[in-house]
Amino acid sequence: MPELPEVETTRLKIEPHLKGRRLAHLEHAASLRYQDTHLAAGRTVARLSRRGKYLLLELEDPGEEPLHLIIHLGMTGGFRFHETPHTRVTMHLEDAEPLYFQDARRFGKMVVVRPGEYAGMPTLAAMGPEPLSDDFTERQFVKAVSDGAKMIKPWLLSQAPVAGVGNIYADESLWAARIHPAQTRLKPAEVKRLYTAIRETMASAVKAGGSTLSDGTYQQPDGIDGLFQMRHNVYDRAGQPCTRCGTPIVKTVLAQRGTHFCPHCQVLKAR
DSSP: OOOHHHHHHHHHHHHHHHTTOBEEEEEEOOOTTEESGGGGTTOEEEEEEEETTEEEEEEEOTTSOOEEEEEEOTTTEEEESSOOTTEEEEEEESSSOOEEEEETTOOOEEEEEOTTOOTTOHHHHTOOOOTTSTTSOHHHHHHHHTTOOSOHHHHHHTTSSSTTOOHHHHHHHHHHHTOOTTOOSOOHHHHHHHHHHHHHHHHHHHHTTOOOOTTOOOOOTTSOOOSGGGGOSSTTOTTSBOTTTOOBOEEEEETTEEEEEOTTTSOOOOO
């Protein structure tokens, strides 16, 4: 599933194509996954932003209240500058070539809403701070996480403590911080290491264009692979040696999610 680095890379690549242009209409088959998209017709894309794993297109029309086109890429969604066999939505522009949304497994979503009206998207409404923003502070993260009774990886995946961290980057950040994914009641020093690891991992992954895994479902809009998978230390490396100590990486299931860790570097501590 595309996480923050993949969604941010997508935003950066499609922004020059969309910003300042008027949407003629969004063409797609009838589906509950694409709601009120007719409201976007005739509006100008004033700004593209991102919140966690969501893309937000701010739509303007003189004399009308602004609207937001909210896009979630789902598990296999992504934009392309050309049509593909898995194209689900075509964004027709008045003065440029169309932009195509492809989604092999059909879990992506689009909805047009008034700014801030995210009641139908509880994860977006309750999302924590952006990990690469000034709002994500070490002090607040330590306060939120320290001595918590919840297992740290599932809590990270909830998006409540910090936005945009999914399965790949939770595993990578926890490895970097030497914390077991099922650890509870983290001590302040551990939380501080995790805070630094999340920021550094996310920044490096964005710079690398995200991670393109072996299934090839994620690519940048221009068809280029991400490169961060070449720097994975644990994710999708079960049985391979830890890059830090040489111990074989273990894959297990935690809260119904495949989870990778080093049993030597990331010891589960009884507390």
